[in-house]
Amino acid sequence: MNLKISLSALNHHKEENETMSSNLIDKIQQLKKEKRALILAHNYQRPEVQDIADFVGDSLELSLCATQTEAKVIVFCGVDFMAETAAILNPDKRVLIPDKNALCPMAAMLPGELVQLYRKKYPNAKVVLYINTLAEAKASCDAVCTSANSAEIVDRMDSETVLFGPDWNLAHYVKGYTKKRVVPIPKLGFCPVHILFNKETILRMKETHPDAEVLAHPECTPEVCGIADFVGSTSKMYGRALVSKTKKFIVATEVGLLHRMRKGRGDATFIPAYEEAVCVNMKLHTLEKLYLSLKHERYRVNVPPKIMASARNAVEVMLGTRENLA
Secondary structure, eight states: OHHHHHHHHHHHHHHHHHHHHHHHHHHHHHHHHHHTEEEEEETTSOHHHHHHOSEEEOHHHHHHHHHTOOOSEEEEESOHHHHHHHHHHOTTSEEEOSOTTOOOHHHHTSOHHHHHHHHHHSTTOEEEEESSSOHHHHTTSSEEEOTTTHHHHHHHSSSSEEEEESOHHHHHHHHTTOSSEEEESSTTOOOTTGGGOOHHHHHHHHHHOTTOEEEEOTTSOHHHHHHOSEEOOHHHHHHHHHHOSOSEEEEESOTHHHHHHHHHOTTSEEEESSTTOOOTTGGGOOHHHHHHHHHHTOSBOOOOHHHHHHHHHHHHHHHTOOOOOO
16 A cells, blocks of 8 residues: 555656656747847757757767857856857856866866966977867967867867867877877866776677777776777767667766766767766756746856967967968
8 A cells, every 4th residue: 555655656756756857948048039049058958958959969069059059048068168268268258157067177287377387397398179179278278179080170270289188098009090299288187976996897788789889988097998999079979870880889987977968869879988987077967947047148258368368369369260370
């Protein structure tokens, strides 16, 4: 009897939650129309946040997407450096982040002042920074890059030595595709999620699923990238999953990407290389926080004008809109 009551109560609670979520989604959609807003969600966001977003993708894709819309308000569901990049590329729009505590640990490893210290140590070197950096760091570099074009941007620099940060693993990956001397800054910067993947564990998974293709993000360790069938950014991994003839994938990146992959290819099986590879900062954004962000237009992302101008120049070098690469 008590068991029946408990199951009944649980089902009722589930129905209430579903009704609340549905109402919240309706309210968000209404506010979005009223405020002429655009909702952007990174590939690592919660499934329900991805589902309500206007666009889902990687950080640069989303920031560029915002430049091609007439929306007045951009709600960026990602971490701090992503929202900053959106603000840098869209100075005429109000950029909001639903939870101001959504910070990137790796980006925090390379503050602007540390970039300046490395510049003094290597006065003849150019500085290329991964887009996963804070605006203050971008303002102190020569060019910004993504994981997809990192080697290309490094090769375009007119110095034999290039300082590259903040991810050591990506710096190691770049070294394999350029003749430049690549110096990682800081010495051991890393993504707390991508260092969780283990080569031996993935090899054992491969034995269990011999028909699976291993997809890995270049922020993973060199050992993991070395056994992957495909290495690329989140968007590149997603694109690979869509065109590959394989119907089973072992995915070595934050588990949020698997939701988008499963939606994109219902005929395939996607297996996380590590089920607990979760970026807790990415997951801070919820439907309720998204609703409150739209309603009260909080929390606005503000980048100081001087930093914004310098950071924008560095991003434009990557985008090819600045001819002077010296």
